[in-house]
């Protein structure tokens with residue numbers, strides 16, 4: 001197979017991901033879509049396999065995708081996400097023994113590095129859901145730690161017309177794009193874990209429409225304890241998330257909803273009556289499992305801010 005054909009398959013793969021991105025909008029991709037893949041000259045080309053480094057049969061040497069498995073449920077690891085402190089992704093070799101350094105999957109990624117072949121990165125958000133990023137490039141190889149260094153690049157800027165010949169500028173751009181993807185992966189992971197814990201329904205009103213649900217932080221992002229973990233989250237619909245964030249609604253450490261006094265006494269239409277005032281004094285719905293329930297101390301600290309705000 002010529003390099004042209006290899007390139008054609010990769011470009012088709014990028015197009016396929018763009019089409020799916022339009023279809024799923026902001027949501028992450030279901031694994032089945034990636035397993036099914038796309039058709040190229042009558043041949044089905046999947047994008048994901050049982051191993052992290054994946055080369056579909058149609059490609060002769062260089063893999064197409066590298067995947068980070070979703071975190072194992074019950075064991076959250078929000079910061080062990082594979083990204084390093086230099087703004088890139090650390091990707092582990094296939095295998096752990098000295099002989100594995102030359103496993104064909106690792107050899108394939110080394111070729112991708114030498115040729116600067118663009119790859120696709122799939123980050124497992126929760127089991128069954130993946131966040132894709134492309135094009136990505138292998139930029140370094142650390143055989144001593146069995147690790148490749150991966151940079152995520154911009155889809156438009158990486159095309160020929162925008163090529164940067166200044167190595168420092170190229171590195172800076174890739175660090176920036178990689179950081180954007182890292183942030184997105186954190187946000188998606190938090191959202192999906194919280195929504196799953198709350199069985200996809202608003203903790204206040206039990207609305208069940210996925211598109212209208214969000215994961216809110218109890219202690220905000222940026223607070224020293226404002227980690228993106230389920231006990232610091234509440235699944236809320238967009239209305240209740242906004243009301244919670246702007247301190248119109250508070251939740252006591254005993255899980256009781258409190259509506260700000262002036263809003264409680266206001267007279268307006270049915271939305272205010274049923275959407276906000278009606279929940280005064282009601283208990284929120286929380287996950288049954290102890291490890292998933294909202295942290296009491298976090299709620300207390302947050303409720304204190306609410307009280308002072310009202």
Ligand SMILES: [Zn+2]
Nearest residue numbers: 202205237240
């Ligand atoms: Zn709601």
